[in-house]
Amino acid sequence: MPKTVLLLRHGKSDWNADYGQDHDRPLNPRGRRASRAMGRWLAEMGPLPDLILCSTAVRARSTCIIASEAGAWLADVQYERGLYYAAPKDLIHYLQEVPDHIQTAMLVGHQPTWSPSRDPAQSRIRRG
Numbered sequence: 001m002p003k004t005v006l007l008l009r010h011g012k013s014d015w016n017a018d019y020g021q022d023h024d025r026p027l028n029p030r031g032r033r034a035s036r037a038m039g040r041w042l043a044e045m046g047p048l049p050d051l052i053l054c055s056t057a058v059r060a061r062s063t064c065i066i067a068s069e070a071g072a073w074l075a076d077v078q079y080e081r082g083l084y085y086a087a088p089k090d091l092i093h094y095l096q097e098v099p100d101h102i103q104t105a106m107l108v109g110h111q112p113t114w115s116p117s118r119d120p121a122q123s124r125i126r127r128g
Helices: 029-045 058-071 088-096
Strands: 004-009 051-055 076-080 104-109
Touching: 004 058, 029 058, 051 058, 058 076, 058 104, 088 104
Parallel strands: 004 104, 051 076, 051 104
Antiparallel strands: none
């Protein structure tokens, strides 16, 4: 049975915040509002994720947590450091590792990875 894959880019980040490395850059107020709105929207529209694979970057983790809480998602979350630097082709590895019983998987991460990953002609996932 085919799986549904949801891609969620982190909310708008705060370039003016006091942070050490890019990995630690937080969301700005607009990013937090958008994360809440996305969580509620997905809860209304569906499908909800059964599993979330999320970058370990602060802004991605915050987006995931805020959206999940706002939408009352019940998905398990796995934080994956590799999603921080992932190229579109790298996402296939993560998706191939999703257990068979998971029907809808969400990846929470970053540009520029997400835009080219939306094109099914560029991202074919094969099992086996």
